[in-house]
Amino acid sequence: MSEQVVSHLRENRERLLKKLNDFLRIPSISTDSKFAESVSEAADFLKTYLEDIGFGKVEKQETNGHPLVYAEYMEAGPDAPTVLFYGHYDVQPPDPLDQWVTPPFEPEIRDGRLYARGSSDDKGQVFMQLAVFEAFMKTKGKIPLNVKVCIEGEEEIGSENLYEILHEMKEKFSADFAVISDSGMVADNQPTILYGLKGFTGIEIEVEGPDHDLHSGMYGGAVRNPAMALAHLLASMKNTDEVVTVEGFYEGVEGLTDKERALIKSVPGEDFKASCGIAETASEKGYTPEEHTMARPTFEINGMYSGYQGEGTKTIIPATATAKITCRLVPGQEPEHIQELLEKHVLKHAPSGVRVHVKKEKLSAKAYKVEPNHPLIQKASESYSKAFGKETVYVRMGGSIPVVEWIDALYDVPVVLLGFGTPDDRLHSPNESFPLDSFDKGMETLAYYWSSFSK
Amino acid sequence: MSEQVVSHLRENRERLLKKLNDFLRIPSISTDSKFAESVSEAADFLKTYLEDIGFGKVEKQETNGHPLVYAEYMEAGPDAPTVLFYGHYDVQPPDPLDQWVTPPFEPEIRDGRLYARGSSDDKGQVFMQLAVFEAFMKTKGKIPLNVKVCIEGEEEIGSENLYEILHEMKEKFSADFAVISDSGMVADNQPTILYGLKGFTGIEIEVEGPDHDLHSGMYGGAVRNPAMALAHLLASMKNTDEVVTVEGFYEGVEGLTDKERALIKSVPGEDFKASCGIAETASEKGYTPEEHTMARPTFEINGMYSGYQGEGTKTIIPATATAKITCRLVPGQEPEHIQELLEKHVLKHAPSGVRVHVKKEKLSAKAYKVEPNHPLIQKASESYSKAFGKETVYVRMGGSIPVVEWIDALYDVPVVLLGFGTPDDRLHSPNESFPLDSFDKGMETLAYYWSSFSK
Incomplete structure (x- = not known):
């Protein structure tokens, strides 16, 4: 069933990029209270989009900080699995501004990359998820599984309110598994599934x-x-x-x-020495830097x-x-x-x-790890490989994504980390960008993945 | 011959204090270029005073920074020893101003102490030296030994120009020994001679x-x-x-x-624990904190x-x-x-x-040490004891006074460190002060000391 969805995404590419640019133009900088209205505006953008797609229940939920966008599509019925999709629509401040080639909130495509603050982290990837859900609705009139959408506006400032909300409304957010697209591939066009994150x-x-x-x-x-x-x-x-x-x-x-x-050895790794200007790496005795x-x-x-x-x-x-x-x-x-x-x-x-x-320190998190051969991971891996035409690699990451641990601890369900960023995206830095290759093939991956849940 | 000198100093106490206050009122802050004129004005004050006393040669010597005041009294003749008296007329900035009970450059006497920036470090002690030379001239018409006076305006900013000048004009500043009054006693009214300083x-x-x-x-x-x-x-x-x-x-x-x-054990020491709020001292194995x-x-x-x-x-x-x-x-x-x-x-x-x-670091200095039983030190010690009515103690100090090492290295002559400050003077801090007891008895000490050089 995925062919039609993929074709639809291809045919609508210009319209989708234009719509994404509208989203990226909103300076939803969560850490700076001067931008509170913009943050709220970005939440409105998502709310409207989810309503247009046809989600049954769409809420802009106020918090002690920035609003949370919640939506439900439960039409797949009680026999179909339910996925919780998490993402965030807030962004890091763009400073130092003078280092941007084009302004951070005026998206521009150069050399196959879309330049804008949030293009990779995480508005671009959030948008891709919604665009794929839209494509399913437009071509099939339905999504193959039940979907709960949770997109917060405080990831860049510690997700403190999300933590409270998840714990207070445990039932509301419960699902059979979760999917997050807020990470990256180990190299351009190299399908990558994160099966482990560190705690801290x-x-x-x-x-x-x-x-x-x-x-x-x-x-x-x-x-x-x-x-x-x-x-x-x-x-x-x-x-x-x-x-x-x-x-x-x-x-x-x-x-x-x-x-x-x-x-770990099979992962095409980053060259630590070149990427940070050191002459020698330094690692625990008995382990490689990658290990x-x-x-x-x-x-x-x-x-x-x-x-x-x-x-x-x-x-x-x-x-x-x-x-x-x-x-x-x-x-x-x-x-x-x-x-x-x-x-x-x-x-x-x-x-x-x-x-x-x-x-x-108050904020801490346990490590997260899922078996790479878990069926939900294998399905994702196959979809990923099919879209990118390359074998998927499995990596554990030295970083931490607290929300993954929270979901793991609350629901004890697998979290599938399906990220499409690349090492050159310059997250949190001037000239953040996202490859259009990732935009196209990432949406294709999602189309295959959701299709695999069709009966 | 000292009785008349001491009497003169006592009789002229009010006048001398008033004159010292005029000197202290000049904000000769060397580190802040806004005060360069005041620094120069303080040099003029000294030049005029030295001329009034009757020094034969008085110079305000310009440098790359603040001026140096140099004066010579050579009337004691070639058989009498020559002393080089060193001091400084510049002061530390008075900040934070709001912590001063009375303004730093409006001298005031409270509870037997003269409060003003520079009262102890070092304008007060420099003034005492000149007042004693004046008393000798007024009562005896002569000073018992030849005197070279060197008072700089850059001690608080590292004495860099003095270093150059001493090395360039070695002959001019040469003497049989040197006296410096820019230090303190280990306790109020406790005659103290510093016989060693650390280098750094x-x-x-x-x-x-x-x-x-x-x-x-x-x-x-x-x-x-x-x-x-x-x-x-x-x-x-x-x-x-x-x-x-x-x-x-x-x-x-x-x-x-x-x-x-x-x-070292005989010195009435500071209580390290009380004075800086620590529960335990920490010293090199085998040595007491004082050692x-x-x-x-x-x-x-x-x-x-x-x-x-x-x-x-x-x-x-x-x-x-x-x-x-x-x-x-x-x-x-x-x-x-x-x-x-x-x-x-x-x-x-x-x-x-x-x-x-x-x-x-560029600035460094060797340690300095003189034998406590050197005759010049013993003479000073006796004068000190006589004035204060108490046995002199001998101490080495953990601090450094670079000029002492320079004089030592250049001339290989003893440097007598005759200081009259006390531990409560708050050098470099708000509410700097100097005890009037030290003012009176310190001048008396100097009167006895110079008299001891009479034939």
């Missing part, structure tokens, strides 16, 4: 020494230097073999099987500060020193437990003469 | 990793974190026993003799920074990490050599995957 958790360590910055001549030799105390603490948490030395950190973590190592980023937990200092930062010298013993740390977690690690282990380590190793405080 | 040197360590901040999920596990690399480097340079672990750091450093330990601050070299991180410092979390691997380090040195340590040892250590221990740079 974080702490902030503050070392408090004297009650004010001290003259280093008068007090040096009598007072513990908080910056040095912090350096010792940090150095005690991960060694130069990139192994985390916090007791219990790896407890419960599965080792990598040969099969998984082979799977470590995809499948092993990490411990990173994200920020660190103490004392004088200006030019030249200021001969002080700083009063305090602070480090911000986040860990990316793999299956088997509980974020809260890891926070406790980190805290325990820090307090145990705190040197005398300073007071050490550990602040636990 | 510094480096900045910059760890460069990726060429931009990286997503900690995508790259964590493949890329060396510069902040962690820095923590490991720093932790390798001083252990938690407060022992510097840089190879060769202690080479040539004399151990403390029992006699010196006893001398470490006064007589052992130190290694301090003055500042450290990397990555994100704002609220909350930013999940990045920072591109760079920086630490500013200064060491206070003791006799036997060469600043340049120590810088080389530090650099060697850092480069040797730099982990793979990052580029580590060491920047050597």
Whole structure:
């Protein structure tokens, strides 16, 4: 049944691109309250589109922050499966503006790419999903399965209200599986299914020494230097073999099987050295960089500060020193437990003469992993391969998408991560873009995928 | 011969205080170019005063920065010794202004203290020296020894021009010994002679990793974190026993003799814990806090920074990490050599995957030490005791006064550090003040000291 849908999408390409551009023109920057009206306008755009497509129930649900767009298509009947489609319509700020070749909210096609803020993350991919649902309705008069649509306006600012809503209205959002198109392929036109995401958790360590910055001549030799105390603490948490030395950190973590190592090896990977200007990679002893980023937990200092930062010298013993740390977690690690282990380590190793405080970051998430050979994943993989004419690769990702873990924890259903972005999309940066190849073949993938649920 | 001088000083106390207040009213803030005229005006004040006293040669010497006031009294003849008196007439900025009880440049006496910026550091103490020379001239018609006066206007900004001038005009400033009143006593009314100062040197360590901040999920596990690399480097340079672990750091450093330990123990010390709000001191294994601050070299991180410092979390691997380090040195340590040892250590221990740079701070100084039983020190000590009615204590200081080392290196003559400040003077802070007790008894000390050179 998919041929007609695909033909329809091809025939309507210009109209769809034009409509997408209308959507991209709305500066739905969630972090900046000056753009609140635009954010709301983007929600209205989606609401109208969903109504036009023929979703039975469409709501613009107000929250404590930006609105959530919810819609239901339940005409496939009680015997058909129900999918929850999640996406977000808010975008990152476009700064620095002067680095954009064309303005961020004036979409333009150049060299086969659509340039605009949100073209890849995530308005473009959200739009593709809706366009495919529209194509099914226009050509078949129906969608092959029941669909619940949940598109939020706060992903770029932490999805805090979504978390509340999902937990309060568990029944409303329940489905047999979920699909998210907010990720990318490992290379242009390389079908990629994410079957694992890392969780994360974080702490902030503050070392408090004297009650004010001290003259280093008068007090040096009598007072513990908080910056040095912090350096010792940090150095005690991960060694130069990139192994985390916090007791219990790896407890419960599965080792990598040969099969998984082979799977990771098969992924056409990014050249880490070239992409970030380093001469050598640094990974956990016994693991390749790809294995470590995809499948092993990490411990990173994200920020660190103490004392004088200006030019030249200021001969002080700083009063305090602070480090911000986040860990990316793999299956088997509980974020809260890891926070406790980190805290325990820090307090145990705190040197005398300073007071050490550990602040636990509120936002955390467990890792997510689904079996690559799960039937729902296999169906997606086949659709993907068919549309792109290439074998699908399966990857685990070092990043985290909290909503995936929330859905997993709430409903215990598979989350299919079907993303069409590419490594060159420049998410969150100036000149964000999305390849038209991905636009076309991504919609084709979805057409095949949904068709596979037809009876 | 000193009685008449002392009487004269007592009788003229009101007039002298009034004149000192005129001097303190001039906002001679050297670091702020807006005050350049005031700095020059303060130099004029000194020039006029020195001329009025009867110094034969008085110069306001222009420099690349603020002027230097130079004066000579050579009437004591070729058989009498010549003293070089050094001081400075520039002051620190008074900010934050709102914390001053009375304005910084409107001197006021409260509870036996004269409140004003510069009252202790160093305009008050410079004025006392001149007032005593004046008293000798008024009562005796002569000063008992030859005097060269060198009062600079750039001490608070590093004395860079003075360094050049001393080296270029070595002969002009040559003397048999030097006297400086720019320090303090260990307690109110406790005669204190500084017989040792620490030297110092510094480096900045910059760890460069990726060429931009990286997503900690995508790259964590493949890329060396510069902040962690820095923590490991720093932790390798001083252990938690407060022992510097840089190879060769202690080479040539004399151990403390029992006699010196006893001398240090005899000093009524500051209560480190109370004065800076710490629960425990931390000192080099085998040394008391007083021994470490006064007589052992130190290694301090003055500042450290990397990555994100704002609220909350930013999940990045920072591109760079920086630490500013200064060491206070003791006799036997060469600043340049120590810088080389530090650099060697850092480069040797730099982990793979990052580029580590060491920047050597330009300004450095060797330590200074004079034998406490040197006759010139003993004379000063006796004068001090006589004026204050209390035994003089001898201390070494953890701080550094570069000009002392320059004079020592250029002329190889003793530098007598005769300071009358007290621990409560709040140098460089709001509400700087100077005790009138120190004003009176300090001038008396100088009267006795110069008299001791009479034939």
